[in-house]
Amino acid sequence: MKRMDWVVDFISRKGFRKGWTVFIIAFFLFFVVIPTLYVVTYAFTDWSAIETTVLSKPETMSVIVNAVAASFEIAAIVTVIDFLAGLPVAWILVRKEFRGKEFLDTLIDMPLAVPTAALGFSAAVFWVMNPDPVPFSFSVISSPFFLIILLHIVFSYPYMVRSLAAILEEIDDTYEVAGRTLGASRLTAARTITLPLFRAGLATGVILCFSRSMSETGGTMIALSTMANLGIGEAANFFTGSTLIGEWRSLVENDPTYAPSLAFVSILLIALALILLIILKLVIMKFHLPLRKVWPMQEKMLSRGIFPKMKDGGALLFLALIVLIPSFFIFTYVLFSDPASLDMGALSYALGYSFLVAGVVTVIDIALGIPFALYITKHRDRASSNVLDVLVNVPLIVPTAALGYSLFLFWGSTGLTGGASFVVLTLAHVAFTYPLVVRNVAGAVEEIDPSFEETARTLGAKPIQSFHRVLYPLIKSSILAGAIMAFTRSLGETGATQAVLGSNALTAPVYIVSLVKADELYQAGLACIILIIVSYIFMLVLRYLTKKRKEAI
Amino acid sequence: MPSIILRDIKKSYGEVVAADDLDLEVENGEYLCLLGPTGAGKTTALRIIAGLTKPDSGQVFLDGRDVTDLEPEERNAVLLSQRYSLFPTMTVAENILFGPSIRKVPELDSRKTLVELLDLVRLTKRADSYPRELSGGMQQRNALARALATNPDVLLLDEPLRALDARLRIDLRHELRSLAKALGLTVIHVTHDQEEAMVMADRIAVIRNGHIVQIGTPREVFDDPVSPFVANFVGQSNFFVGNILCSRDGRMTTVEDDKGHVVFARSSEIPVDSKAVVAIKVGNTRVVKRSDAFVMGTVERTLFEGRVVHLDVNAGELGRFSVKLPASRRDQVAVGDEVGLNWDIPKASVFPYPEGGLEEELRVD
Numbered sequence: 001m002k003r004m005d006w007v008v009d010f011i012s013r014k015g016f017r018k019g020w021t022v023f024i025i026a027f028f029l030f031f032v033v034i035p036t037l038y039v040v041t042y043a044f045t046d047w048s049a050i051e052t053t054v055l056s057k058p059e060t061m062s063v064i065v066n067a068v069a070a071s072f073e074i075a076a077i078v079t080v081i082d083f084l085a086g087l088p089v090a091w092i093l094v095r096k097e098f099r100g101k102e103f104l105d106t107l108i109d110m111p112l113a114v115p116t117a118a119l120g121f122s123a124a125v126f127w128v129m130n131p132d133p134v135p136f137s138f139s140v141i142s143s144p145f146f147l148i149i150l151l152h153i154v155f156s157y158p159y160m161v162r163s164l165a166a167i168l169e170e171i172d173d174t175y176e177v178a179g180r181t182l183g184a185s186r187l188t189a190a191r192t193i194t195l196p197l198f199r200a201g202l203a204t205g206v207i208l209c210f211s212r213s214m215s216e217t218g219g220t221m222i223a224l225s226t227m228a229n230l231g232i233g234e235a236a237n238f239f240t241g242s243t244l245i246g247e248w249r250s251l252v253e254n255d256p257t258y259a260p261s262l263a264f265v266s267i268l269l270i271a272l273a274l275i276l277l278i279i280l281k282l283v284i285m286k287f288h289l290p291l292r293k294v295w296p297m298q299e300k301m302l303s304r305g306i307f308p309k310m311k312d313g314g315a316l317l318f319l320a321l322i323v324l325i326p327s328f329f330i331f332t333y334v335l336f337s338d339p340a341s342l343d344m345g346a347l348s349y350a351l352g353y354s355f356l357v358a359g360v361v362t363v364i365d366i367a368l369g370i371p372f373a374l375y376i377t378k379h380r381d382r383a384s385s386n387v388l389d390v391l392v393n394v395p396l397i398v399p400t401a402a403l404g405y406s407l408f409l410f411w412g413s414t415g416l417t418g419g420a421s422f423v424v425l426t427l428a429h430v431a432f433t434y435p436l437v438v439r440n441v442a443g444a445v446e447e448i449d450p451s452f453e454e455t456a457r458t459l460g461a462k463p464i465q466s467f468h469r470v471l472y473p474l475i476k477s478s479i480l481a482g483a484i485m486a487f488t489r490s491l492g493e494t495g496a497t498q499a500v501l502g503s504n505a506l507t508a509p510v511y512i513v514s515l516v517k518a519d520e521l522y523q524a525g526l527a528c529i530i531l532i533i534v535s536y537i538f539m540l541v542l543r544y545l546t547k548k549r550k551e552a553i
Numbered sequence: 554m555p556s557i558i559l560r561d562i563k564k565s566y567g568e569v570v571a572a573d574d575l576d577l578e579v580e581n582g583e584y585l586c587l588l589g590p591t592g593a594g595k596t597t598a599l600r601i602i603a604g605l606t607k608p609d610s611g612q613v614f615l616d617g618r619d620v621t622d623l624e625p626e627e628r629n630a631v632l633l634s635q636r637y638s639l640f641p642t643m644t645v646a647e648n649i650l651f652g653p654s655i656r657k658v659p660e661l662d663s664r665k666t667l668v669e670l671l672d673l674v675r676l677t678k679r680a681d682s683y684p685r686e687l688s689g690g691m692q693q694r695n696a697l698a699r700a701l702a703t704n705p706d707v708l709l710l711d712e713p714l715r716a717l718d719a720r721l722r723i724d725l726r727h728e729l730r731s732l733a734k735a736l737g738l739t740v741i742h743v744t745h746d747q748e749e750a751m752v753m754a755d756r757i758a759v760i761r762n763g764h765i766v767q768i769g770t771p772r773e774v775f776d777d778p779v780s781p782f783v784a785n786f787v788g789q790s791n792f793f794v795g796n797i798l799c800s801r802d803g804r805m806t807t808v809e810d811d812k813g814h815v816v817f818a819r820s821s822e823i824p825v826d827s828k829a830v831v832a833i834k835v836g837n838t839r840v841v842k843r844s845d846a847f848v849m850g851t852v853e854r855t856l857f858e859g860r861v862v863h864l865d866v867n868a869g870e871l872g873r874f875s876v877k878l879p880a881s882r883r884d885q886v887a888v889g890d891e892v893g894l895n896w897d898i899p900k901a902s903v904f905p906y907p908e909g910g911l912e913e914e915l916r917v918d
Binding site: 005449451452454455456457458459460461462465469470473474 | 604624630640656709
């Protein structure tokens, strides 16, 4: 007890608090932001190499331009579809009461629990045209471009629905009720009153979906390899920006002449992602949708009878057919394929390694992300905290493959990459999962009335005590949500892992990619299922543990 | 020795000045009401005393100790915020025990404190309820008990009765004051409700634009306001603008406007011929017959408020006067009647005409 008091006193000292704040910000800058953007320095130190090996070679340039353009087109189409199909479902979740609503609520998040490597495989065997299709599969898609769109919808859709539902929850439905008592039909009221209030949620949803689609590597790679293995050779030569980085990163180990091209694609993707983020933010916040005009008769008609049912039915059908079934089709695939033996030793080693990395990453994120979130929310009046607030989004929108390559260069320049692959991998995963924890916690803290903590302080509590006793119980669930997001993102990440460690990486998703590339599809499917089940059990246990504690309060 | 001293406190948020040379002294065991309109800097003053806001300059003393640079938890000055800020994850009892447990008070002592305080605020039966299950009045008492459990030197109340129903608010005024007195606490109670301040305070400090404009007993502030603003903010006044005709010492001041209307007020030091404002409290304005009247006017509107009837009297060029009549005289006046108004001359204050104009002086936003 005595020693505890001494610790509390010590960390409450002004000097210690100042030092701690500096440490937290320095960690963020030197371990998250700077490594993420380090690759950009390549343009300054070695521009001549980029000029001679990339810019002056039309064939290399055309590969790069095609891949980056494909990335953007796919991301844009995916985002639009997500919005159109996600809005009715978000509406149902927030505004309607029905039996099984909780079930629907859980269903939406299911694809997030599945590592993207497994999703890519699952979606590919479901959709790809195949002379010998698996029973119950659709087997209609022959274009890699469309396959990737369908795949990216699966894992970006939940983000869109969650963002839209979150903002819808905030919008008081009394506005709409007022509109309706003034004579507007249901559709008119929703369209002219609630939708314009949506912009913030829309901006978040669009940015999340867009950047998720832009940066996804592992699932995309697996889907394309699977497609190629199923007989559509075109898929082997189809690249998105991220998969191109993955491909070249594996080549650069034997052929260093790829280095400038690799750096160039990474810089290009990072720059475009940042520019796009700024444009999207500006456009969505400034742009006025032409929503004022009203067509009372038509809208009244559309508000009644069969139309709303068709809208809801269509949205739910989309959810089932495009999002959920492809996510879990892998179970059917494995069931109907000829068994082959799987190297369980290698798989369990990869799984163990992935869980260890994800666990350590999550602990670091929480230990250093919470103080950072507290710092930016409590110093809103300072310009520095607003700058940090913007910077923390950067690793979220930078494609993880580019980020990974950047980290490889950064830590390589310090000489760390050789022996300590675990340390470097952990640091890489911290860079792109850290913002998830910070965003979640900062969002929650901002909702809490600061007078709770202030009152605690005047009642004699030191800052650490007022956090522990008053604030922490109120934001616990958001910390958990952030931790789960960080953990699953780390567990499922392929692009960054490969970019940092090359083919030496031993994580589960990378192992699955290697199985698919070796055309061992059954084994890959089985490995995916084991990954899904293990991570699902892990999440259930986490939820169960925290729920129990919540009830105990 | 005064328990709380604020010296030359300045605080601004960008353009907005929240404290401008704020000076205040509160005696040990005193119940002081800090009264002012919204945005006058009341809450800022309270937060500066509690240590939650750092002043740009100036000093804060508690019990003779300079606490300007101390953290909130080192001051033993407890703040009770408008919405009480009861910790939602703790029960009534846990909320009360928050302070003692932080201070590592022995289990036995804190148990004793808890029982006493629960009894004092009549929440013994609700000890295991959560704040959200309590009524507004109970929440207020819970927050009060939590504050008292830390055995504070100073209690800072930020509009403590604001969130309550009108009826309950009036009942709790007396309760809160007598509790503070019984425990010998030094209290600063922030409010924008002048009636509340009049009833509860030992002294009232009227604050405006971050500056204390007058401090005194409720009677002093009400009867001898230092400015038209105070005259109107504490107890609402009727105004008359004119030039000083004569201001002989010791008797009365005569003021005449440019149309030749003359009214009388208490004596003043204002030189003859300078522009002046006469302020007469609405409650001190009487309806009288024509021969006794200082001002004549037509009844424009009557509002029956229950205990009193409120009259708006249009006095032509002199503007509008408000008068309260006891309910018993309700049937004696009707809209359109011509009435005379006067007042006891010593109860009418007179001020030099304010620099920015009268309207600016009376603004309360």
